Amino acid sequence: MTTESDITPSAADRHHPLLKLALELGPLLVFFFANLRGEWLVARFPALAELGGPLFVATGLFMGATILSLVVSKIMLGHLPIMPFVSGIVVLIFGSLSIWLQNETFIKMKPTIVNALFGFTLLGGLAFGKSLLGYVFNAAFQLDAEGWRKLTIRWGIFFLFLAVLNEVVWRNFSDNFWIAFKVWGTMPITIIFTMAQMPLVLKHSISTEAESEK
Incomplete structure (x- = not known):
């Protein structure tokens, strides 16, 4: 099974x-709706009760949906985008530990682990002179070296911020609030952050024609 860093968008990426x-x-x-309707799901499908309470039922279905998502990505897009692939691996590992040990901590710490991993990887790459973010976003736009460096720093810090934010939320609020925030809070925050980077992207953008002439 191969993964792609999205350096070059495939025809499927462009069309879908x-x-x-x-x-x-x-x-x-x-994950969100399974936790919300956990008891209803167990009543309709008694076998799900073997997983545990509503959060564990939601975790099991989350794992199944993640596997299905990766399979469909491979079939329809022809590759596995690296970030969803890494996140999926962590979901399966920590989700399995949560259900097996009946300990919610593992699945709650999954976003912390994933975001911290991405953050430290991006910032660590810069320490070795590598702007790794280019391997993820180079299909969408091309930047000069300084642009990739600045954008990598910003995304690295942002991922670490998301890791800390997840820890604050799950340790201080209810399970339902944490799950709702994971779905309806983190995504808007990420979209706002992404849009806020557009001035930097526009300032450091280079044309593919100019790049090919070098």
């Missing part, structure tokens, strides 16, 4: 942007 969005949001929505 909504599919990519649905594949990323789908598992989160399953």
